[in-house]
Amino acid sequence: MRNWVGAGLDVCWVLVFVAIGRAAHDEAGGLAGFAGTAWPFLVGLAAGWGGLRAWRRVDALVPTGAGVWAATVAVGMLLRALSGQGVAVAFTVVAALFLGAGLLGWRAAGRMAARRTAVEK
Template identity: 75%
Template sequence: MRNGWAAGLDVCSVLVFVGIGRASHDEGLGLVGFAGAAWPFLVGLALGWGVTRAWRGPAVLFPVGVGIWAATLVVGMLLRAVSGQGTAVAFVVVATLFLAAVLLGWRALFDRFSG
């Protein structure tokens, strides 16, 4: 799988997560609010790509996918906390499960059906 497609799937996964979250809390999808909610997770995603050197095998489930998921979640939550955004336990649980489903899910499907 090409890096651009893999990175695009990851970014879209994070943006869908943010969009669903904002819509479910009636926070709207205005650009400023959306960007404010998305940036911590996008930074975590970028760091995950860097740490795992995902460009060498972006569709690999383990360790690449797991590393990207962990970095997206942990860095995203830490940046939310230091920027004064919420990190309620229920939100952390939902984020953990949703991000695992999307960031690991497409990789598991790719692995299953690619060869």
């Protein structure tokens, strides 16, 4: 898989998380509000990609996927707390589960598809 595709999937999943969360809580604010919610998690995602050099094995479930997921949640929550945004336990759990489903999910699906293709050859 191309690195930019993997990065794009990760970024899109974070943005979907933000969009669903803001819609579920009837939060308005347009683009500025959306960006205010998204930036901590996007910075966390970037930290995970940079720290793990995820571009080397973008589709690896472990350590890349797990590490990117952990960094996205941990750094995202830390930055939310430092910027005065909410980090309630329930929100942290939901964020961890949702982000994990996507950041690990596409990697797991890709591995299964690759195995299936290899078996068919």
